[in-house]
Amino acid sequence: MIKNISNLGDTAVYCNFGSEVNESINANVIDYFNHLSKLIKEKKVEGITNLTPSYNKLIISFDLTITNYKTIKNLIEGLTIHRDIKNNNQKIKIPVCCDDEYGLDLIRLTKKLSINKNQILELYFNKEYFCYMTGFIAGMPFLGDLNKNIRCERLETPRVKMPKGSIGITEQFANIYTFESPGGWNIIGNTPKKIFDDKNLDQPALINPGDKVSFYQITKEEYLNWNE
């Protein structure tokens, strides 16, 4: 379960579930997240302001005027977590246009990975991905795992503005920039699909942890005429 607990500054607790990324460790993180969310909703804990689950970490932010690191750490250590058997996995399909004006880093990647554009795209589109987490910007899904032949590092200096809808890859992961934002991932295409809906208060993100996502290619014409 949790390998170790430390402080992230003076207003957050850092729970480390391990260094590997896999569905089983991620499920542990989500179990803790669900358990704590319930305690917060039922007002059984005080002062927690945010929970941020990721591949293999859970960060618990708190209000230092109400509680502190030691109190939250004790709370976490005292929890008994039951495996959440609730299965809310959805299968989602995302359209992507990979023309050069959308696939900003494709040409650079062909050099870096020493394979051609078609091969990169074939390897990318030929797989179903697991959603480990959402975050960074509203509704951005973190998906895995990419085929080994198209894995690459983040950009050395992140871009100041990444276009909305950009499909990014780095290491074994893929994501979708749901809004224009700064970002450091390698962009291979762009989707016209709405991934985040702020009018849907219960579930604003289209893709949530545990979901399975696949991508399919569309033409520029289909992209421009996309209608939801």
Added chain:
Amino acid sequence: MNKSYFEVLRAGVNTTIQDKGRNHLYHVGIAISGAIDQRNFALSNKLVENQLNEAVVEFAYQGPLLKLKNGKINFAISGDIFFKIIRKNLEVEEGECYKGYILEEEDQIDIISTKNSTYGYLAVNGGYDLKKAWGSYSINTKANIGPNEGKKYSLNDKIFIKKPNIKNLNKKNINYNYSTDNIIRIIKGTNFDYFSKEAIDKFFSEDFLVTNLVDRMGIRLKGPKLENIVNTNIKSEGLVRGVIQVPADGNPIIMLSDHGTVGGYPKIGVVIAADLDIIGQLTPGTKINFKEVSLEEAQNIFKAYTDETNKYLNECN
């Protein structure tokens, strides 16, 4: 009786509505937002006898030029701000921060600029007439959440005011000296040991310059390259306000209120809660230094910071 509102005659650089912020949404990728300088935000509300968490107008650098339509209000501005009040008869008054004013119909507030800081706050008695989004009035321009469709204000927009024409318009003030500091106190980050001994020495001894890449999301610094000896990428994980990430180019980035909720660059440190107001106000071209404190020290410093804020709030009369 028609509703009172401010007509935006000049929008300013980045004029939004902010409050204490929006919680419990990090897991879907929505930042806390909220006023960058929480103490000045609270003081502005106190000056107009509001609840301390009432929504206020936050502006950056050059602020807005606002004309009051319908009614009469009490307002106050906090921060380190150069502003004027232009009365209906065109008489011009030099404005003072931390002081309540009465504004009559057709009078204007001209917020010309911040001085040695980035953000200032404009509060009106009774607050602004807006709708909350996910429990907060804060405008998050990155995700387009909050009042004004989640966008910063532009020319000709209207900012409605809740309850004008209150009977007793008090003019309060607080004897507050706005001050800033170039020494930023931090706690070691979770990837502190990713950096070489030389990098750590430089981090605590050399100057870091605040670059032009500063907004409500974060501050990019420029300084000696901080050499990473383990890995320049980590698996993306949660961030909080004040985290200092170091990307492969070695230049630190400090997270502010609209920061991305997760990040994949190593965390060398985290600015302590008591210094978050100060870092948020840093202007491009400023040089800063980092100083390490323990968790226990940080908690004591935070207590002192809270006590000091309360002292000013209590002195308001």
